[in-house]
Amino acid sequence: MGIFKDIWDFFFGDSDEKNDKRNRTVYRPPRAPKSYGYCCGYEKICKDGKFGLNDKNGNSVLPCDFSEIKEFDNKFILIKKDNKFGLIDIDGNEIVPCHFDKIKKFDNKFTLLEKNNKFRLIDKNGDNITRHIYDELEEFNDYIKVKKDGKFGFIDKNGNEIISCIYDKIKKFNEDFILTRKDNKYGLLDKDGNEIISCIYASFPYSDIQKINNEFLLVERKNKYGLLDKDGNEIISCIYASFSYSDIQKFNNEFLLVERENKYGLIDRKYPRVIDCVYDEIRNFKDSLILVKQNNKFGFIDKNGNEVYQCIFDEFNGISVKKDSKFYMLITTDCKFYVVDRKDDKLGFSDNNGIEIIPCIYDKLSTRIVYVKKNDKFGVVSEFGDEILPCRYNEINNLTKIFGNIKIEKSNEEDDENKFKSSKYDKIGDWIDDIYVLYNSDKVLHIGIDGTIIDITVS
Template identity: 25%
Template sequence: MAQTNQYTKILLSKKIGKEVYSYSGGYGMVYDARTKTRSIVDSLGNITFESNYNISHIFKKRFILTSEESNYRTKSAVIDEKGNQLLPIDDQSFNTPWLSEKRIISSKEGKEAVYDYNGKQIIPYCDRIIFAGEERFFVLKDKKWFLYDLDGQQITNREFNEDNHFEKGRALVINEDNQSEIIGKNGQTLHKFSAQIYSLASYPYLITKNRTTGKYGLVDAEENIIADEIFDDAAPEYFGEKQYVYLRKKGKVTVFNKKDKKLYPNNFKYLTPLFNDMFTVYSEKSKKTGVVNLQGEMIVPQDYDFIQNFSISGKEFVYLKKGREEQFLDKDLKNILEENMQIIAFYPDHLIIKKEESYYTFSVVDHSVSVLKDVISIKEQGADFFNIFNMYSKPVVCKKNNNLYGIIDEKGKEIIPFIYDDIIAFENSENEFVVKKQDKYGVVNFQNEPLKDIVYDKFYWQKEVLKLDKDKKTDILYFTRFKNIGSRL
């Protein structure tokens, strides 16, 4: 079955005559307002379990059953899809913030234990248990923390003063000598430091923080000083290639480049990396953006409304927009757009462009074009849509020469038929859009699944909720985050 979870939820609701308010992993959750009961329904519409207790779906065939007792007591159990109690209901809660398909933490009478999802106890009840990532737990016993694996085996006799979290097999701890230390997954010492290490997010380079002044610096894993502790703040690059560390002092940034291991003082407060050691800089005064290099030299004037980098067909480009003027610069900062070309959409393998009132796919490799037949208009995506989470355009809403609207994907393939009087897509990366026919509105998603029938008089968009009015009644549809493929069964 190739339908999305979202559409399956709607089909199941119609089939069983009750609202399925969530669906994933082959099972949905149902609430009956009349009987105040909750149920589990499978993908065929069979109610597999019903209860007066709360039911929450963890994954696949595992659920948590919860009863709110008097005096704020909570009784909980882990059950399967048929309601069989794998971890019997008891005065306990499952307080873990992570959804693991291997282990779950139970809190009971001020103690915590680890179980698997068949009810086997892995780590007995003790003072506290913290999931430390990468198949590790920190366990608190007698005011000391110990390191355990997923099988409940204590990995080392070493005692720790606090719990920690592993990232890529490393954790930053304060050792018994009050020193910053990096340990491996087995608790072994990888590095010790005399300086206070503030963050290992840019490992093997480490941000330090002076205990007296509160100022920041930078060292390598052998504690060779790269930047003295004179900076007001410091942060690694969290996205992209993660090749820079930014150190700021008095409103100006100094960039550490991991590739050549050098510091580059700069006159700007914030830099956003593009590629080839280029950065965008934004002027709060003029509200305009430009491009500088590592040395802080302005290579694109700071007078553009929008600048964004794109990777197309394995090549890097910078898109510049100022009013109606557009440029698409290659690695040599040469504009590959011809005069009067306008970019409509950006995709991993090509662009969609407009030229002389016609629409084309455009290859950035050989600059060839292919006409989009019968398309007379395309609704453009706002520039503010693009960010680290939305790297490329959504499929585009088009109108053909029959004056009806549909949607094509990045390859020019029709994915929503051209049968609508209008299509209203939303700018914040939603998978749903409103369709209009004969002055009535409905909702469809990019998988061409009808989510709401075309029977509504009005619609309203409020953050993550779409409201639709009919006969003085309002129906609600919650948005999902946009995905090209959607969540499949």
């Protein structure tokens, strides 16, 4: 063997030395982590396929334990480990542990965390917003639409529950309203989550709904229009072919006051009856008459819009109209005017032809009276505080035959109590309005709406 080894070593080198080198452990210095740019001011490094962060001095802020590191926003860094996501702050403190399947921004204000198809929200400080874990979260108007146990509701941007998760379906109806479904019935919420129409319709009846001021909702159904009040109660069924008013106000039990181009009209609550918007002013008057103003003059129409008296009167003072320095009062139901006469500071009435009906012997005209009681006796007081009939009647019936029936009880009006406090009445009844009483110190005259005149001598 010796001669062959010598020949081998001559040509190929010392074989024993080579074997020693093969068996010798060779020291190699560790590889430096590779830089991958910067993240939130830190150097992003990679070692053995894992990422970490170093500060500007090369000190480790986050060890190379993560499969993904990237900037989330100006406060948080997104990290991924074992195929789960979490968040740390820019100082390296853990905000959200790596337990979540997805983490993403929500509404530019919040962070959405998803785990096992369940969702919750945190704010920019990492604090929980949602008190519950939801199946779905979705931006919806100024709120957040949420789903829990198969039902939908709303929370606000602070996580407070606005609408409980009770609806099978929620969707936008228009800019102001939200359509809801519950137990296969449809209803309506306003954009603030207030219930306007409860879920009572098998199919929602209205194709469009619009707000008119804060009192009414204009609704459309089969190309016909109607009105609901703000609580969803039907005021006018969908009977009108068009409805283009800029404002609507309550007028009385029969009509609504409507406005178009600064002119007023009336629409019937029950029937397709319209008084056109041609008047500058419309007021309730009495019985079947409506006071209107046009071209700065007053007149009267009936409930069908027919002209009863042309707009020729200069003034209206609540109970009478004035023309050519004369006052006219509509007292009776036959729509005939009584002219108020005045002679020597005394009042009376004549008809349109100047024929005297009631002589001018009375001091005052009252259109409001009230029954009073003192020392178990009944009397009558005018709106001016004058005692028309002194408290001498034993029974109220003696007075109701003249002025009409009214229940005597303590008045709720403070002004009434103050007005008659000095008189020290034991009880004051409710006011009787739209009554016409002429009186002086010894005579009282009542004109009824049927034209009956009752003359009473005060003794």
